[in-house]
Structures are given as C-alpha cells and as structure tokens.
Amino acid sequence: MHVKIDELKTNVGLIKNLELSIGRIVEEKWAEPMGPTPFPEITTLREWDMKLLQRYKPFYLPFCDVCCLCTFGKCDLTGDKRGACGLNMAAQSSRIVLLACCIGAATHTAHARHLVEHLIEKYGGNSPLDVGGLNIDIEAPVTRLVCGIKPETLEDLEDALDYCEKQVTHLLSATHTGQEGSNLDFESKVLHAGMVDQVGMEIADLAQISVLGFPKADPEAPLTDLGWGVADVTKPVILVIGHNVPSSVGIIDYLKEKGMYNAVEVVGICCTAIDMTRYSPSMAKIVGPISWQLRFIRSGLPDLIVVDEQCIRADSLVEAQKIKAPVIASSSKNCLGLKNRTESPSEEIISDMVEGKVPGVLILDPEKVGEVAVETVMAVAPKRKKFKVIPEIEEIIKAAQECTQCNECMRACPNNMPIPEAMKAAAKGDLNPLAEILESCVGCARCDSACPNDFPLHSFMVKAGEKSLREEKFKMRVGRGAIQDVEIREVGGPIVLGEIPGIVALVGCANYPRGGKEVAEIAEEFAKRRFIVVSSGCAAMSMAMVKDEEGKTLYEKYPGHFEAGSIINVGSCVSNPHIAGAAIKIASIFAKRKLRANYEEIADYVLNRVGAVGLAWGAMSQKAASIASGFWRLGVPVIVGPHGSKYRRMLLGRKDIEKDWYVYDARTGDKVYAGPAPEHLFTTAETKEEAMVLIAKFCMRPNDTTKGRAIKLTHYVDLHKRLYGVMPGDIHLFVRNKADIPITMKNEILKILEERGWKEMRIPDPTLLPRLIRKRKGE
Amino acid sequence: MGVKAEPWQKAEIAGPKKALLMLKPEVVVAMVKRAKRPILIVGHLAAEDYSDDVKMIDYAIRMSKTAGIPVVATAHTVSEFVKRDFHSAACMTAMDIGNRLTDSEWKGLDGGGSYDLALFMGLPYYMEFVILAGLKSFSANLKTISLDRFYNPHATWSFPNLSVKDWDESFEIIVNKLGGK
Numbered sequence: 015m016h017v018k019i020d021e022l023k024t025n026v027g028l029i030k031n032l033e034l035s036i037g038r039i040v041e042e043k044w045a046e047p048m049g050p051t052p053f054p055e056i057t058t059l060r061e062w063d064m065k066l067l068q069r070y071k072p073f074y075l076p077f078c079d080v081c082c083l084c085t086f087g088k089c090d091l092t093g094d095k096r097g098a099c100g101l102n103m104a105a106q107s108s109r110i111v112l113l114a115c116c117i118g119a120a121t122h123t124a125h126a127r128h129l130v131e132h133l134i135e136k137y138g139g140n141s142p143l144d145v146g147g148l149n150i151d152i153e154a155p156v157t158r159l160v161c162g163i164k165p166e167t168l169e170d171l172e173d174a175l176d177y178c179e180k181q182v183t184h185l186l187s188a189t190h191t192g193q194e195g196s197n198l199d200f201e202s203k204v205l206h207a208g209m210v211d212q213v214g215m216e217i218a219d220l221a222q223i224s225v226l227g228f229p230k231a232d233p234e235a236p237l238t239d240l241g242w243g244v245a246d247v248t249k250p251v252i253l254v255i256g257h258n259v260p261s262s263v264g265i266i267d268y269l270k271e272k273g274m275y276n277a278v279e280v281v282g283i284c285c286t287a288i289d290m291t292r293y294s295p296s297m298a299k300i301v302g303p304i305s306w307q308l309r310f311i312r313s314g315l316p317d318l319i320v321v322d323e324q325c326i327r328a329d330s331l332v333e334a335q336k337i338k339a340p341v342i343a344s345s346s347k348n349c350l351g352l353k354n355r356t357e358s359p360s361e362e363i364i365s366d367m368v369e370g371k372v373p374g375v376l377i378l379d380p381e382k383v384g385e386v387a388v389e390t391v392m393a394v395a396p397k398r399k400k401f402k403v404i405p406e407i408e409e410i411i412k413a414a415q416e417c418t419q420c421n422e423c424m425r426a427c428p429n430n431m432p433i434p435e436a437m438k439a440a441a442k443g444d445l446n447p448l449a450e451i452l453e454s455c456v457g458c459a460r461c462d463s464a465c466p467n468d469f470p471l472h473s474f475m476v477k478a479g480e481k482s483l484r485e486e487k488f489k490m491r492v493g494r495g496a497i498q499d500v501e502i503r504e505v506g507g508p509i510v511l512g513e514i515p516g517i518v519a520l521v522g523c524a525n526y527p528r529g530g531k532e533v534a535e536i537a538e539e540f541a542k543r544r545f546i547v548v549s550s551g552c553a554a555m556s557m558a559m560v561k562d563e564e565g566k567t568l569y570e571k572y573p574g575h576f577e578a579g580s581i582i583n584v585g586s587c588v589s590n591p592h593i594a595g596a597a598i599k600i601a602s603i604f605a606k607r608k609l610r611a612n613y614e615e616i617a618d619y620v621l622n623r624v625g626a627v628g629l630a631w632g633a634m635s636q637k638a639a640s641i642a643s644g645f646w647r648l649g650v651p652v653i654v655g656p657h658g659s660k661y662r663r664m665l666l667g668r669k670d671i672e673k674d675w676y677v678y679d680a681r682t683g684d685k686v687y688a689g690p691a692p693e694h695l696f697t698t699a700e701t702k703e704e705a706m707v708l709i710a711k712f713c714m715r716p717n718d719t720t721k722g723r724a725i726k727l728t729h730y731v732d733l734h735k736r737l738y739g740v741m742p743g744d745i746h747l748f749v750r751n752k753a754d755i756p757i758t759m760k761n762e763i764l765k766i767l768e769e770r771g772w773k774e775m776r777i778p779d780p781t782l783l784p785r786l787i788r789k790r791k792g793e
Numbered sequence: 794m795g796v797k798a799e800p801w802q803k804a805e806i807a808g809p810k811k812a813l814l815m816l817k818p819e820v821v822v823a824m825v826k827r828a829k830r831p832i833l834i835v836g837h838l839a840a841e842d843y844s845d846d847v848k849m850i851d852y853a854i855r856m857s858k859t860a861g862i863p864v865v866a867t868a869h870t871v872s873e874f875v876k877r878d879f880h881s882a883a884c885m886t887a888m889d890i891g892n893r894l895t896d897s898e899w900k901g902l903d904g905g906g907s908y909d910l911a912l913f914m915g916l917p918y919y920m921e922f923v924i925l926a927g928l929k930s931f932s933a934n935l936k937t938i939s940l941d942r943f944y945n946p947h948a949t950w951s952f953p954n955l956s957v958k959d960w961d962e963s964f965e966i967i968v969n970k971l972g973g974k
Contacts, residue, residue, distance in 0.1 A: 073927060092810045092929060104931075430917075666892045697889075700917065708853030743883070
C-alpha cells in the first residue's frame, strides 16, 4: 500500500509531503484453486518423504568415524556407538547431508536474493516476468507448485524468496546439537532443502531471463564460442569467474556504452560465463568449466580478473598476483580480504590498481565494476605483456631430473594420476605423459601443494599441453532457458507412454574421473538413441568440448528443441529448475493435473510416469547436493560419478525385495507389483559404461505402455550387452507381459523369463497416494 | 622394520578404528579359510591397473576358482570376466553390493545366507574407502579385506602401500596357499 499525504497536522507538529509504503496489495491472479500444500513448512511433506524413504533407503558411507561439530566431541560414532549428544552414525551421516544441502540451498537463494534486489533497484519492482512470451503460460512451474503463487513481476518473487530464506533457516537449525535425532527425519529435511533450493534457483533464472534479455525458451538460441583458443589474446583480456552475472553485465554494458566493442576481450569460466553469453553471445566468450581456472590464470592471458560468487578458487587472488593481474571482487560473499572501494572515485581505484599499489579491490556495485574493470585493463595490459608463470620446457626437464619419485603428488591427486611416471618421462625430454594427464586433470593443483620440492606440477602439465589448449575452439549453444509449453504438449504423451525412452539431464560440476569427454560421449549415445538430452552448467560446457571428424560439436549436430534426439543447454546452475519444470509441466499441461501447491500429487506423477534421470558426472559442490535432492523429492532419480560417492549417502532401492515395489492401481485401489522402476533415487556409477546402463534402466516407469516399455527395454538390453557383454540379470523384473518384450530380442528374453519362473503382471494406473484412488473395491 | 599404516590418499583419515595391516599375505589366506561365507568384490580397475602381462582380475579368477569364493563384478567389469571365459561373476553396482552387505537379512547371491567376509579389489580408492566405512559401521558381523595395493583404513584388514612387485608376489602366495583349502 502506498499513501501520499501533502500536509498532515499532528500533536507533534506539521508534517509535509509524507509518503508511506506498507507491504504490497496482493491481487489474486490465478484462477486455479489453492492446492493442499502452499508454502510447505519442513514437516508438511514429511509423509511423502517417508514413502520415498521406505522404498529408497539410505546407505551411509561416512568419511570418518567421528563427529567434531561441538565441544562435547570429538565423538567416536563407529558401529553402534553414540556420541555425547546421543546421536548415532546414521543420524550424523544424514545430518552431514542436510548441512551440505542447506549450504547449497542457501547459496542459490542468496544468489537469487542478490539478483532480484539488484534488478528491482535497476529496473523497478514492477518489471514483468517473461521467460518465453506467448510460448510459455506457466512461467514458474516450481514456484507455482511449491508456493502456490503465480509471480508476475520482479517484486512478486520476493514472497517466494522470503519463504526460501525462512525454510533454510529452520532446516539449518535442525542440524544443531540436540535437535533432530532421527536419521529419516534428517533425510526428510534433506528433501525439503532440495525443494526449497529449486525455488531459489528458479527465481534467480526467472529474474535474469526476464530483465536482462536472455534467450527466452529459445530452441534456436545462438551458438557461442567456447575454449581456451577462442580468446583474442592480442587484446586486453578480462576474465570473469563465478556464477552471479551482474558484474559481467556491467563490463559488457560499459564496453557498449563507450563503443569499445573490439578493444577488450571478455572471457569467462564457470556459470558466469554461461550467463554472460546469454546476455551477449557476440561479445562474451567462454574459456571452459570450473577446472580451467588455474591453467588459464597461470598462462598469463588474463590481464584483469573479476570474481563474483560460488565455485571460485579461494586462492584466485594469490594466483592473480603471480601473473601481476589485478583482481576485482564483486560479491559480499567473496571479498578475498580486499578493501571495499565501492564508494571511492573510479579514477582513484583504477590508478591504485594500474600502479600496483593494491593487488585488487572489492567493489559492490556492478556498474562501477564495469567501468573500473575496463579502464584498468586498458592500462594494465600493456604493462603486463601477458606475464605468465608457466615454465619453459627446459625448466620442466631440469625439475623432472631432480624429482625424487616420492609419489606425494600422485597420492594427493583426486584421480591418482601417474604424475611421477610422467615426471620420469619428462626427465628424458618427453612431455607427452604430462600433457595426457592434463586432459583428465580436474585442476585442483593438490599435486603442487604436496610436492616437497615445491615444483608447480600443474603448470608443468599446462606447458606440456599448451599446444592442444591453444587449439581448443568449440561451439556451444547459449543457454535457452525454459522449455516451451507447446514443446511439452508435443512430447508429453510419448514420454509418459514411454515412446520417447527418457529425458537425460547431464548437469553439475567438472570433478570428472577421466576428463569431460566422457560427458560428451554419454550425451551423444543417448541423443542417438532418441532420448531427450538436457544439460546445464559445467556439464553443458564439457559436452561442447569434443568435435567429430567434421569438426562439429554436439550442439552443432543435434537440435536444441525439446524433442526426441535433441541436445539442449538450458543454461547455468540456476537454470536447473527448467529441467524439473519440464517434468512438472508434463504433469500439469499434458496430464492436466492440478499444479497449484499440489506438490505431492505432481511428484507422485513424475515418479511413476515421467522417465527422467539426472546424471551429475562430475558433481563436486554442496549446490550439486541440494540440486540433486530437489530432484529426488520430485521423483527423479539422480546418478553421480564415482567422486559423488563422497556425498556419503545413497538412496537405494532393493529390487530383490518384492514388497518394496507395490503401488496402488488408481483405477481400483488394488496394490499391484510394479517392478523396481526406478530402481534407485540416488546412486554412484563407477564408470561411464555403468552410468549409461543405469540411465537406460532408470528411465523405466510403472506407467509405461507395452510399446514404450519395449522401447526402453531395447535400450537397456542393448547397452547392457554392448558394454557388459552379457544380458541383464534382472530383465524378468521389467517385463510385465509378453508384449513388453522387444521383438528382436524375443527368443533370448523368453528363455530367461522361463528360467526365472516369470509370471505375467498387471500394468497399473500407478500411484503411491491412496487419496488418488478413483474407485475402491466394493464402491 | 615398522610399516606405517598410512592411507594412500593422505587426507583419507578414517578415525579411531583403523584397518589392521596385513604384512604377510598369509593373513588373507587364513581369513578366507576361517570364513564360512566369503565374497570377492571386483571393480573395473582390476582389469586396468597393474603390469602389462598380469592384471588383478586374473588373480581374482584364480582366487575364486581355487577357494570357491563367489565374485561380484561391479560396473562393466563383468565383460572382462567373460572375456577370460569366467562366467560365474554376478553383476552389481558397487553401491548395491555394499548396501546388501549391510543387510543381515540378505541371503546372498545364492540364497545360502549372509556373508561373513568381503574382499575388495579394483574399485577407485576413494569409493572403496567410503563403502568400507559404511560396512564398518553398519555391518556388524562382516569383516572386510582390501586387497588393493594401497592401505585403505576403513577395512578390517588392509595391505600397506605396496610396490607392484611386492603386491604381485603377495597374490601368488595367496592363490597358491588357498589351494590347500
């Protein structure tokens, strides 16, 4: 409410020109009646969670036997021991997962809060939300589903943000000593954190798409340049790193305003890079995923580095100082110990950095970042002359000859790479093994820290691989944003009936066991098989970094439409809710299930009918944990790569326990065995081969028609035979009647069914929710 | 000479209860012989790592054949067993077999009852590390042995960090002495 009073006489005197704003008038804009769970509190959906957790039980994988979170401890929790507070290992393990998911949800929510406040300040709270024009009616499927509101303007998003912040606070409080004691209740809260995280992410992307002019659900979003070699290093180079785009926008806007298009090269690493190309695909370029930070900085190519928030190396300032490049920190969450110069005149800041009086500055104003970054880099670049800390070949050979083969580097390497062997070869002048290691290197530089001789081993690898790094020139489709309602209408039926075998979401960070090329291999395998392949974040970049014989990347070979056989980049980390949103919209638009605050029913629909699977092959962060947990609660299984085992808890079904796999037939109320589909909610794949077989298997759903199940079984059996060399041993659990059997495999499968004593099963109208049973026996 | 029980990946610290060091391969032989229901879990690295001529998977096959130990092949490792004309390996993800081993009600691959000894080889070090941790805390009646070349502290028993040569020799001894079972 806004009240303006020109003149008011009161007991205390005369008040003139008084203006008051109190809250906002909430106008009902959505005709659909409110569903059962608007703005759910942390126990509102507990019953749904327990249904999931009864089937998909936690398998705990603690890092360590002790709890060291309070001064009672350390407490040894091994086996059946309890800590001083009474907590056991199961609950402690869940508590750690909850902490990770709270960190993730808080990070995305804070990111969204910053973006929304910044954009409201710049563009006004009444700026309309528009993520796809007339192609999208349900602009915020997650927020509508969870909160029961239909946001129309930027300021409408604040209600949902208030909700997220409240929930994260409650959830985090549950991890305090002496709070929650049950592992399953911790797990329920993990799922809640994930759901809240999805809302936070959706708000962030909704706001930036709407106001910053990002592609709006555009299947033909332009291709952009990606790779080390795409940067024109003859120009001054600004490198931006992080996730929150306003400071990058400030740089591009300043360049545009000053007509300096061609004077400066703006490149990025991680999700800021993705979002920068959504803002300006012609002016911004992507160097690579998160793991490219050190190699690019040490190469000396960036003349100035701007960091915002999330996934930025904590030593970015230290590394930047080594190459004499100034740093601008632009987020209150990542100040790097730098002095806050937001209020200083730009000229002073620029002068201080150009003269080297300060290694960097903190500027919490994106427009000022733009001006200071551009003017500083113009002055700094000629002085720096691309000063680098990558050694020359002779230095590497000399160091290699001094290497004592102590193995400390290999023991520090997350992937146990044979660095000592490579050093042995380097001592003889052969740098190829070092270059090969770089191809699978996650860029952590733990080898550097471990080396007792202080050899910069990561830099040695970068030098060895320099030639191929320079040749890295790829095309990636700019993040398209949401999936159009019309696309959902077209594929909803084939997906639910199983005729499109599945949606595979390749998401997450770049902590890969054997390099990013595996992500591209997996993506192409499933695109060729006519799955819908969607991607986001670093995985979307890694997929682009492989070319075929004709020099084309996946994004050049496969369409960006949400259809069978496509490869889609939805955008950055905060774009992940477009993937969840697609599943939600299948239930809402195609199946016409009520959407508004109707979480349980929609999740039940997705679990039983939408063959979607997430694969986070290089998942590393707490954000990845919360993103995954948002998918679990919605009924979408997630597979992580081997390093994902370190999330320390899986949610595993037991296909050998028949009673776990009964669903209600909504037509009759009968409990019907539906088979282990999907078998797990969260698991680790050890190799890419295993991941591919699991993806095909996890796309099966109880609702599949016989035609659809036959198609899905064809892919599962075919991949299993090709990659494992044998028929799957559990095929009998997925064949419900003989019409499910793929024709080309009929004899082979029938033989197995006979051996296993298989009996025909009924195909139900599946649900886990008794309230959805339409007619009970005797009615 | 003392041998340090030091995790191969140095930051992988287990806690108060650490794996006992197997300084002699005969420990493995004795444990297998003592076990009523042993099981061998073989990850994909068993077919990759090691010398050019002999791979871990070949020892796994010899151990299984010699001592009658059932094998679970994780990931795509089953294809490597089949290539070697070994067809009795069960195929399961590492997480699935780990999870089943925490279930005292699970009757095993053959329905004959739960296992009392699980031997691991060929999984990525850090994956085996956390699976062994899960078994240490949630599988009270199960003993675990890490047969990899590196000390893995969440096992009940583990080799110390060994050279390839010492490791190879240990396996020869294990396979030969198991023949007496």
